[in-house]
Amino acid sequence: xxxxxxxxxxxxxxxxxxxxxxxxxxxxxxxxxxxxxxxxxxxxxxxxxxxxxxxxxxxxxxxxxxxxxxxxxxxxxxxxxxxxxxxxxxxxxxxxxxxxxxxxxxxxxxxxxxxxxxxxxxxxxxxxxxxxxxxxxxxxxxxxxxxxxxxxxxxxxxxxxxxxxxxxxxxxxxxxxxxxxxxxxxxxxxxxxxxxxxxxxxxxxxxxxxxxxxxxxxxxxxxxxxxxxxxxxxxxxxxxxxxxxxxxxxxxxxxxxxxxxxxxxxxxxxxxxxxxxxxxxxxxxxxxxxxxxxxxxxxxxxxxxxxxxxxxxxxxxxxxxxxxxxxxxxxxxxxxxxxxxxxxxxxxxxxxxxxxxxxxxxxxxxxxxxxxxxxxxxxxxxxxxxxxxxxxxxxxxxxxxxxxxxxxxxxxxxxxxxxxxxxxxxxxxxxxxxxxxxxxxxxxxxxxxxxxxxxxxxxxxxxxxxxxxxxxxxxxxxxxxxxxxxxxxxxxxxxxxxxxxxxxxxxxxxxxxxx
Numbered sequence: 001x002x003x004x005x006x007x008x009x010x011x012x013x014x015x016x017x018x019x020x021x022x023x024x025x026x027x028x029x030x031x032x033x034x035x036x037x038x039x040x041x042x043x044x045x046x047x048x049x050x051x052x053x054x055x056x057x058x059x060x061x062x063x064x065x066x067x068x069x070x071x072x073x074x075x076x077x078x079x080x081x082x083x084x085x086x087x088x089x090x091x092x093x094x095x096x097x098x099x100x101x102x103x104x105x106x107x108x109x110x111x112x113x114x115x116x117x118x119x120x121x122x123x124x125x126x127x128x129x130x131x132x133x134x135x136x137x138x139x140x141x142x143x144x145x146x147x148x149x150x151x152x153x154x155x156x157x158x159x160x161x162x163x164x165x166x167x168x169x170x171x172x173x174x175x176x177x178x179x180x181x182x183x184x185x186x187x188x189x190x191x192x193x194x195x196x197x198x199x200x201x202x203x204x205x206x207x208x209x210x211x212x213x214x215x216x217x218x219x220x221x222x223x224x225x226x227x228x229x230x231x232x233x234x235x236x237x238x239x240x241x242x243x244x245x246x247x248x249x250x251x252x253x254x255x256x257x258x259x260x261x262x263x264x265x266x267x268x269x270x271x272x273x274x275x276x277x278x279x280x281x282x283x284x285x286x287x288x289x290x291x292x293x294x295x296x297x298x299x300x301x302x303x304x305x306x307x308x309x310x311x312x313x314x315x316x317x318x319x320x321x322x323x324x325x326x327x328x329x330x331x332x333x334x335x336x337x338x339x340x341x342x343x344x345x346x347x348x349x350x351x352x353x354x355x356x357x358x359x360x361x362x363x364x365x366x367x368x369x370x371x372x373x374x375x376x377x378x379x380x381x382x383x384x385x386x387x388x389x390x391x392x393x394x395x396x397x398x399x400x401x402x403x404x405x406x407x408x409x410x411x412x413x414x415x416x417x418x419x420x421x422x423x424x425x426x427x428x429x430x431x432x433x434x435x436x437x438x439x440x441x442x443x444x445x446x447x448x449x450x451x452x453x454x455x456x457x458x459x460x461x462x463x464x465x466x467x468x469x470x471x472x473x474x475x476x477x478x479x480x481x482x483x484x485x486x487x488x489x490x491x492x493x494x495x496x497x498x499x500x501x502x503x504x505x506x507x508x509x510x511x512x513x514x515x
Contacts, residue, residue, distance in 0.1 A: 002039045005105050006287075008112065008145070009038035011296040013127030015047060016071035019094060019470050020493035022046050024264045025301050026095075027324050028308045030104050034323075035164050035282050038294060039105040041112050043127055046094060047071075047086040050432075050469035055082055061464035062087035070125040093465050094474065096331045103327050116145060129295050145292035152298030154185035155308075158211055161274050162309045163251060164316050165283035173244060174276045181285075188285050191277040196247030200224060204248055204273065214251070214310075215273040236271050248273045251310040252317040257514040263496030264306040266321045267404040267503040272310070282309060318407050325406060325504040330474055337462050338478030341453045345479075348448065349425045353418050355389050356483035357382045359442075360492045362432035371489050375438050379445060382487060385513055386427055389485030392510050393420040402510075404503040412506040415484055428483060430476040430494075432469070450476055481505055490514040 002008075011029055013022070026042050033040030047067060051058035058064065067086035068076050076084045091097065091108060100106055107115075109123050112134070122133050135143040156162040166176060173193070180190030195201075200223065207219045224230050224242045240250040255268040286294060300308045306324070311317040329335075345354045359382060361370060372378035397420055401411035421427075429447040433439060439449065450472060458466070465471040477494065480486050481501030488495035495514050502512060 001101065001105050002107070002115070005033075005039045006037045007039070007292040007294065008041055009033040009036055009294050009296075010041045010112075010129045012129055012298055013043045014299050014301065015043060015125070015127035016067070016073050016075070017301075018049060018493065019046055019473070020497045021301065023095070023328070023497065024306065024493065025299075027306070027320075027328060028301070030100070030106055030323060030328070031164075031307045031309075031320055032282060032296070033106070034104060036287055036294065039107055041107055041109055043091060044108040044110040044123055045088045045090055046470075048089050048468035048470035049086055050083075051085075051087065052467055052469055052472060055085055058087055058464075058467050061467065062089060065125065072126050087468055089465070089468060089471065093331065093471060096329050100328050104323070129297075131295075135293070146290075147293045147295060148289045148291035150186060150286060150294065150296045152296075152300070154187075155296065155300050156280075156304075157185070159213070160278045160280045161213060161251065163279055163281050163312050164307075164309055165312060166279065166281040167312055170249060170276070170279075170312065186285055187280065188288070189281075191279075193276075195277070198246050200242065200246040201248070204243075204246065205275065208275075213275055213278045215248075217271050217273070220271075220273045240271075243273055247276055249276050249279065249312070251279075251312065252314050253305045253310050254317075256305075257496070257499075258490035260490060261303060261305055262491045263493060263499070263514065265496040265499040265503075266306050266324045267406055267499055267509075269314070269317060269321075269405055274310070279312075281312075321406055322408065324500055326408065330478060333462055333465075334471075334474050334478055337458060337466070338475050338482065340458070341450075341475070341479050342482040344453050345426070345428055345448065345483075349421060351418065352421050352425060353393055353414070353484035354425065354427065355386050355393075355421055355485040355487075356428040356430070356480040357386060357486070358480065358488035358492060358495055358498065359429050359431035359433065360489050360494065362434075375433070375435075375441070379442065379447075382429070383445070385487040385515075386485065389487060389511070389513070390421050390423070393484055396420075396508065396510065401506075401508045403506050404509050406503045409503060410506045411508070415508050415511060418484075421484070428479065430473070430480060450479075477501060481507070484511060486512040488514055 009032055013025060029040050029042060064085055064087050066084050068074055068084060110120055113120055124130050131147065135145060135147055137143050174191045175193035176189060177192050178189045181187035203223045204215055207215045207223060220239060224239055230239060230242060236250065243250055250271050251274050252271055254266050255270045257263040307320050359378060370378065372381055396416050399416050401413060401415045403409040403411050426446055426448045429442055429449060466475065477498050478501060480498045486498060486502065499512060
């Protein structure tokens with residue numbers, strides 16, 4: 001696998017983040033490795049942030065650490081000591097590495113150590129790539145394996161847009177030259193065609209917001225529609241022709257939930273427009289680096305689109321969507337347990353369709369990010385939207401199911417053939433709330449929790465990983481992906497993971513709401 005690539009792609013991983021954000025980051029790293037034809041190195045472990053039982057029970061199965069000490073962060077120092085603990089989980093528990101390796105060149109940091117005869121116990125606890133330890137320096141000062149570093153500020157400063165690669169037809173339009181470019185931030189190549197001087201170009205330029213030089217598609221349409229060549233029915237390709245004639249290009253990305261990119265799902269593809277001379281290709285700038293290890297320093301996750309770049313073709317975006325939905329899949333044990341529990345929800349409701357919601361409390365309450373500060377108001381909000389969901393499912397019964405605009409998805413026929421939920425049916429809630437009184441309140445209001453559905457047999461069969469809250473959360477995500485209707489907070493990365501799973505399973509876009 002490694003021999004077929006041009007070396008390794010490494011980066012600093014923010015292990016202080018929860019799993020869903022870590023997954024987004026790993027998806028991005030895998031994408032970059034594929035673009036650059038390098039073997040992506042991912043961390044050998046991540047941290048579970050809570051235990052479903054007492055600390056000693058989980059510590060008997062997984063290495064327990066002080067989370068702040070391990071990740072060099074003071075974020076949790078003021079919490080009770082038991083809430084500062086975390087457990088190291090092998091990355092192979094969180095997703096199916098073997099399945100991913102069938103389509104992508106990916107190894108763990110421990111695999112990298114084995115290949116280079118480095119001790120297994122030196123992997124950094126915070127996810128940073130330790131140059132001094134991971135590379136041997138000889139008497140001349142050279143490092144082995146050889147290393148080239150992409151400094152964080154080189155990646156996507158505000159004056160340009162990072163894309164996957166620049167296709168040949170775009171190079172010809174813009175007079176792309178492999179010469180030039182600002183070498184100080186690692187740029188290779190430059191645009192040589194003169195700036196376009198047309199009315200449309202200037203109108204598009206004036207529509208550029210502060211920050212990233214990208215124009216949203218509604219603004220693009222408003223500017224280029226003339227009622228003749230371009231109308232409200234014109235396709236992306238037809239509008240793209242006008243953009244290309246006027247110094248702009250179409251880029252392909254994904255729409256964020258509720259106007260935010262906090263949830264990096266890949267279920268809503270959209271185009272945007274960019275001035276051609278603001279485009280920098282990841283491939284063009286870094287593909288020809290000869291060093292064995294290409295290292296991206298720092299974080300390029302927050303405030304960015306899925307993949308942390310834009311795509312210059314719809315086909316490239318589609319390939320990334322396939323990676324997220326199908327290549328980076330959950331392990332078989334988690335999928336089979338989720339299916340088993342889904343069957344129990346069907347049984348609880350007499351075989352009718354059932355609904356689910358994610359109720360994020362915990363750190364969201366502490367940080368003031370929860371949907372509602374008051375627990376009762378939060379549940380009332382959930383029940384209101386599940387009530388709307390029940391009406392949606394009733395209206396769909398006997399009709400035709402559709403799918404999200406993603407590749408290789410097939411409609412779930414159960415959504416339109418099984419009976420919709422009754423008014424008093426049970427509904428599933430996944431939550432990080434741990435107050436016993438609040439949990440009993442949920443049950444009294446008709447909710448079913450994971451602890452109500454897990455059996456002793458499940459614990460014996462699936463073993464120690466489901467003692468850890470972050471692993472059990474993967475089971476819950478998979479359970480909620482099977483629900484007929486799903487509701488959650490648009491700012492929770494947990495919800496984004498559920499939406500991706502639902503899209504891959506062929507759920508209908510009408511059957512979920514993030515707000």
